[in-house]
Amino acid sequence: MDDKRRAILAEIPRLRRYARALLRDREAADDLVQDSLERAFSRLDNWRSGDSPQRWLFTIMHNLFIDQKRRVVRREVLSLSQDVADSMVSPPTQFESVVSREVFEALQAIAPERREALLLVAVEGLTYAEAATVLGIATGTVMSRIARAREELRASLDDAARRRTIRVVEK
């Protein structure tokens, strides 16, 4: 039991990275991690020893993330809009460089299911087969989602770069 717990806790940094990439907002991301950990600890028996704790936890997080997305679509429950939050406080811990902001914004512009596929493979280093298991889809679907996600990411980053150039020119 303690070994399992330790193995799970060791995955927290990577879970946080994945959640942050999915949701961008730090608090929302940590909420998702916390929900995932709670669910994991309440269902330790479902974790077959020998299975990678990371993939098991990613699967749990995927399910919670999709639930959350559904709820948000049904009814728009939001934190403060970013503009309002920005105007109120700018804590130094949330400092983002221009590059970092553009990447996060571009990620958010990708449809959630494609964002997940891209991040699991390109950032978290899962194989297509592993990502397919985590997401509950076919391996071929993983590839097509990644292909579209990459196109969307590229287009968003290009847009951001263009906007930045226009701003510089206007100055």
Place this chain on the structure above:
Amino acid sequence: MTSREFSENDIHLALDGEMPVEERPAFERWLDAHPDMHARSHRFATDRDRLREVLAGVLDEPVPPRLSGVPLIPEDTMKGPPRLLWRSLGAAAILIIGGVGGFILGKVNWGVSVSGENVADRAIAAHILYASEKRHVVEVGADQKDHLVGWLSKRIGVRLVAPDFSGAGYELVGGRLLPSAHRAAAQFMYQDRSGARISLYVVRDPGSHETSFRLLKEEGARAFYWLGNGCGYAVAGEVSENTLLTLANLAYTQLEVAGAE
């Protein structure tokens, strides 16, 4: 020499480590022969590196205590309160550490509280219904404020105040008693000089634990809501999120003081 034709899909396979090693030399030659595909492959690799670079910092951040300290709880005791309690402890920690700026930030949370959402939903419905009234916007007017507050406090079962929003330009119009799923709820209606109205909605919810401020947007109006002091609160209106949040903060502070007396 090449055993198969390559296509754009192979760029992804190669980039993601899904291409068999023996196919790689032929793939590289194919890329060299197709400058557009070569450029595409290069660009995807660059974008991937940017992604990894931007996200790498998260791994080095210290893990917040609320995550490293998640307790091992058997599933049958996991329902509701303990979870919320745990989360509110995290929010409380942020609140204490963060001072005023952190206070506001700590009060803002993306998580969804079902009961809080219900409170906000009812508050919005009640606001839309009564704020549009011309003659009967309230049951008891602000001219009988003491009576109004005493009456609603008694019916709700907690000591209420009608918060002073005059600093934000809103004056009390009055209030009314409302049904809220077998409980009594109070609505205080306010108005600014242009006639724009906002309302504060309070319902007793003894089982609830403190939550952060959250925003619910619905067609026609929005509300900031929170739970605490055994009550659910919502400030609803059609005004900007900024104004609504200012009012929610004023209400929170004044109700907190009243509750502590």
